[in-house]
Amino acid sequence: MNEWWRGAVTYQIYPRSFQDSNNDGIGDLAGITERLPYVADLGVDAIWLSPIFTSPMLDMGYDVSNYTDIDPTFGTLADFEQLIARAHELGLKVIIDQVLSHSSSEHPFFKESRQNRTNPKADWYIWADPQHDGSPPNNWLSVFGGGAWQWDSRRHQYYLHNFLVEQPDFNFHNPAVQDWLLSTMRFWLERGVDGFRLDTVNFYFHDALLRSDPADFRRKEKPEWNPYSMQYHIFSKNQPENLVFLERMRALLDEFEARTMVGEMGEDHHPIRMMGEYTSGKRLHMCYSFEMLKDPFSAAHFRKLIDEFYTGAPHGWPCWAFSNHDVVRHATRWKQYGVSNEALAKQAGALLLSLQGSICIYEGEELGQTESDLEYSELTDPQGLRFWPENKGRDGCRTPMTWDANQPNAGFSSTKPWLPVKPEQVAHSAAQQADNPNSVLNFYKRMLRLRKASAPLKQGATHFFATQEPILAFKRGSDLLCVFNLSPTVQHVKLSGGQVTEVLLEAAQLVDGRLNLAGNGVALFQVTDEVAVSN
Missing domain, CATH: 3.20.20.80 (Glycosidases)
Structure with missing residues (x-):
């Protein structure tokens, strides 16, 4: 466990x-x-x-x-x-x-950090001096738009925020x-x-x-x-x-x-x-x-x-x-x-x-x-x-x-x-x-x-078959075959070379080695021996 x-x-x-x-x-x-x-x-x-x-x-x-x-x-x-x-x-x-x-900028540590450059939390966030023209230290951007640096008038420095201005970044170098x-x-x-x-x-x-x-x-x-x-x-x-x-x-x-x-x-x-x-x-x-x-x-x-x-x-x-x-x-x-x-x-x-x-x-x-x-x-x-x-x-x-x-x-x-x-x-x-x-x-x-009941689905390795779009086919472990029609149109897949036993069919039907998959069809089979999959 x-x-x-x-x-x-x-x-x-x-x-x-x-x-x-x-x-x-x-x-x-x-x-x-x-x-x-x-x-x-x-x-x-x-x-x-x-x-x-x-x-x-x-x-x-x-x-x-x-x-x-x-x-x-x-x-x-x-x-x-x-x-x-x-x-x-x-x-x-x-x-x-x-x-x-x-x-948050409302966290007590940030409130303390922004007061001056000498307090106990001064180096807990990322502060940097402006460039000589007053612009931010570099060109880093915020995920939420605009620059990633915000000017703080108390410290006369910028602080870094990769997201909102109200989300100052911690200084992990400390x-x-x-x-x-x-x-x-x-x-x-x-x-x-x-x-x-x-x-x-x-x-x-x-x-x-x-x-x-x-x-x-x-x-x-x-x-x-x-x-x-x-x-x-x-x-x-x-x-x-x-x-x-x-x-x-x-x-x-x-x-x-x-x-x-x-x-x-x-x-x-x-x-x-x-x-x-x-x-x-x-x-x-x-x-x-x-x-x-x-x-x-x-x-x-x-x-x-x-x-x-x-x-x-x-x-x-x-x-x-x-x-x-x-x-x-x-x-x-x-x-x-x-x-x-x-x-x-x-x-x-x-x-x-x-x-x-x-x-x-x-x-x-x-x-x-x-x-x-x-x-x-x-x-x-x-x-x-x-x-x-x-x-x-x-x-x-x-x-x-x-x-x-x-x-x-x-x-x-x-x-x-x-x-x-x-x-x-x-x-x-x-x-x-x-x-x-x-x-x-x-x-x-x-x-x-x-x-939950299938060891191959939980931890089995994946082997992909060389099928053409829109068919995705792979084997989990040694004996579980998974086939998916990733389209809204009917597709046909040929299975050959091994015995297959139905595990789950959804919008799918197997007839004489021919797997008919309706749009968004799904087929899971237990297989023995080597099986070939083609479309």
Whole structure:
């Protein structure tokens, strides 16, 4: 059980949007605890809670002002302890979001740091003098738009913020900062959490010489909606010192039994290679990038990512996801590849749960939930507020969970929720799918049971067959064949050379060695001997 995370499936909960227990329109810890039996019944192994620490909520909890307490919006430490106890009672591990690269500007340490250049916390954040013309120290950009440096009139210096102005970056070159951040992780480990999801794990260290980032070596035909992507971020993040600190984090977790860390790799250049680096040796247990959280939806794309990871990091471990709180839901993102929402949602679930590595499912994904189309006046996300309409931000994937179409706000809250619940999302409510054996929800339960019972799906190596688009075919371990038609049109595949036994067929039929796959068809077979697959 010490490596329970290998091949495990984690269910991501966005606390503001899961269940409101006190009728203030915002989800909370007590609401999550109430709904844990639903999560356990799905058949997942763990839950991941997006940020729940004390915060001004300018970036919905990713701006932390107290690392060792619960924000009153979500409840209390006692509520959290009850959640952990109930989750463990139901056989669920609990992973919490840990935002270490930066704090809120409301954190007491930053308030102290900005007072002058001699106080005890003066070097806990990244401060730099202006250039001779008064401009920032270099050309580093913020992920949320504009420059990454903010002038502070008290210190007569700039401070670094890779995200919002209100999210100043910690100075990891200061050992005292590292020690303190590790102590906050210990606080939660001692309270029984089973692991951490590490936000922006490659952002911890910056280049100590403050060298400017070069232009992206890939030629841009025109500026993108966010100029951040026009730079190659070789100095503002991705520093070699990051790996050394990860080893310190791993040593901390190794003091406790059966704990894990999964890192978010926010990187456009060589992310799969970096996932391998970050999970090799005594560093992170798992890492994920955004490569499966965007287009394309093609056999070549999925084959390339899996091959690249396991070729470059045979001893590393990935965590794959198709949706999360930062991207357009995949049921909407890939809808042009689907016969229907239900067909695409089922196929995506089967594909994700067939991949080698560990898996993360985002709340509502198991319902075939789609992206909410919001008006500008309904937005809360700083990304959407800044880049509208080219980019509508992340609120569309963060709208409340839809439990029951017959209840107000689909059972999330009896009062107006913090983001609207729209009819398109109510149509995918859980209660309306529960008794339908052909629903997306029950298909996910079937796939989750299959993965949990299958050693090849949890830890078997992957062998790809040289099929042509839109067919993706691979074998997990020595005897489980997985075939997917990644298109809305009928496809035919020939199986030859071995005996096959049906494990799961969805929109698929095997007749005399010919596999007929309807649009978004899925076929899983137990095979003996060598089998050939062609189309």
